[in-house]
Amino acid sequence: MSDLSNIVNQIRIATDFHTNKKILKERIQTDLHMTHNGGMFKITPELLAFVSTWPLETLYLEDVYENPVEVDRQVFLVTAQQHYHKVMNAWHQDHAKLQTIRKI
Amino acid sequence: MQNYKPSEKSKGILVFAFNNADTDYIKITEHFVRLARHTLNLPITLVTGQQETINFEVDQLIRVDTSNGNSRKEVGTGRRIEWRNFGRYYAYDLSPYDETLVLDTDYLVLDDQLLTYFDTAWDYLIPDRNMYLGQEATVETMGRYSLPYIWATNIFFRKTPKTQMLFELVGKVQRNYFYYKSLYNTSVSNFRNDYAFAIADYIVNGYTSNIRTHLNRTLITADQPVMSLDLVDNMLHIRGTETAYVLPVLNLHILDKRYLQSKNFADFVEKFCNEK
Numbered sequence: 419m420s421d422l423s424n425i426v427n428q429i430r431i432a433t434d435f436h437t438n439k440k441i442l443k444e445r446i447q448t449d450l451h452m453t454h455n456g457g458m459f460k461i462t463p464e465l466l467a468f469v470s471t472w473p474l475e476t477l478y479l480e481d482v483y484e485n486p487v488e489v490d491r492q493v494f495l496v497t498a499q500q501h502y503h504k505v506m507n508a509w510h511q512d513h514a515k516l517q518t519i520r521k522i
Numbered sequence: 523m524q525n526y527k528p529s530e531k532s533k534g535i536l537v538f539a540f541n542n543a544d545t546d547y548i549k550i551t552e553h554f555v556r557l558a559r560h561t562l563n564l565p566i567t568l569v570t571g572q573q574e575t576i577n578f579e580v581d582q583l584i585r586v587d588t589s590n591g592n593s594r595k596e597v598g599t600g601r602r603i604e605w606r607n608f609g610r611y612y613a614y615d616l617s618p619y620d621e622t623l624v625l626d627t628d629y630l631v632l633d634d635q636l637l638t639y640f641d642t643a644w645d646y647l648i649p650d651r652n653m654y655l656g657q658e659a660t661v662e663t664m665g666r667y668s669l670p671y672i673w674a675t676n677i678f679f680r681k682t683p684k685t686q687m688l689f690e691l692v693g694k695v696q697r698n699y700f701y702y703k704s705l706y707n708t709s710v711s712n713f714r715n716d717y718a719f720a721i722a723d724y725i726v727n728g729y730t731s732n733i734r735t736h737l738n739r740t741l742i743t744a745d746q747p748v749m750s751l752d753l754v755d756n757m758l759h760i761r762g763t764e765t766a767y768v769l770p771v772l773n774l775h776i777l778d779k780r781y782l783q784s785k786n787f788a789d790f791v792e793k794f795c796n797e798k
Contacts (some may be wrong), residue, residue, distance in 0.1 A: 433765065445742075456641065515755060
């Protein structure tokens with residue numbers, strides 16, 4: 419096999435970390451969404467901080483489709499924290515895997 | 523107005539597949555059905571033509587008469603091939619379910635995130651963002667001086683008056699496509715479901731783009747020829763002709779129909795269903 423063919427074959431099995439990282443992030447951004455009481459919420463650090471400091475036990479949150487949804491503060495907070503932790507943990511694990519892969 | 527009521531409603535997947543001289547869509551559908559059933563565990567209804575032979579199990583089979591043809595460019599070769607995109611606007615009437623997920627057969631259902639959308643309030647949801655592998659996620663327009671379009675690759679809908687209006691409008695756009703493609707300045711001359719749904723969505727929402735009808739999930743599309751797909755260490759390895767990608771296990775839209783009919787893809791489906 420010629421040098422050129424070798425190089426072409428090497429390129430074909432090479433994978434770019436930054437491209438893979440970007441696609442992984444898209445997936446995680448979707449996974450951060452969670453349904454609750456008929457609403458769809460993107461769980462962010464800001465939302466978690468807001469809900470955790472709210473002084474009343476019932477509140478109304480705007481979901482991603484611009485609907486106000488009534489939530490029980492404690493129930494929502496616990497569910498959202500668990501969801502956030504699970505997704506971010508998966509992101510961390512998959513990101514670590516990607517860092518080690520340069521060829522497939 | 524949203525019409526969501528948290529009651530016991532029937533849910534299922536509706537898929538359209540028609541063979542043509544170039545592509546064995548039924549073979550692709552067989553793999554699609556296996557993956558979708560394995561991942562989502564929902565009943566599947568297949569809409570197909572009168573001549574297609576179905577050798578795999580679906581929950582309902584609906585045979586329709588298809589005489590209108592279309593054409594599109596084939597991924598990999600660029601040659602123009604036959605494409606029978608039977609009116610997708612019939613999905614509303616043909617679906618036996620209260621809540622339906624209409625999916626393209628080239629959309630590989632590898633994760634169950636789509637199920638979460640059944641728990642939220644909407645009449646219909648269609649993705650507006652797409653990310654081609656190796657590129658940025660974008661909202662694309664129908665033409666340089668046209669409106670953004672949405673991707674009819676996956677459509678969620680509930681049987682509500684608003685949804686019915688959407689599908690009727692899609693039918694109207696399809697039947698009068700020469701008029702609408704001029705009106706909306708589309709760059710592609712042949713009929714595209716994506717454009718028809720985008721135009722109808724725009725009209726139904728009072729000539730505005732409405733985020734309430736858009737799926738907050740980016741469609742991930744492999745638009746280049748695919749050489750192989752593999753599942754390694756719970757990651758998806760995709761090898762193209764020029765580069766390779768490693769992705770988390772996610773739903774993937776693959777345009778390369780030749781790959782979807784290949785032995786390698788059949789092996790991947792087998793492996794995925796056994797290991798995941």
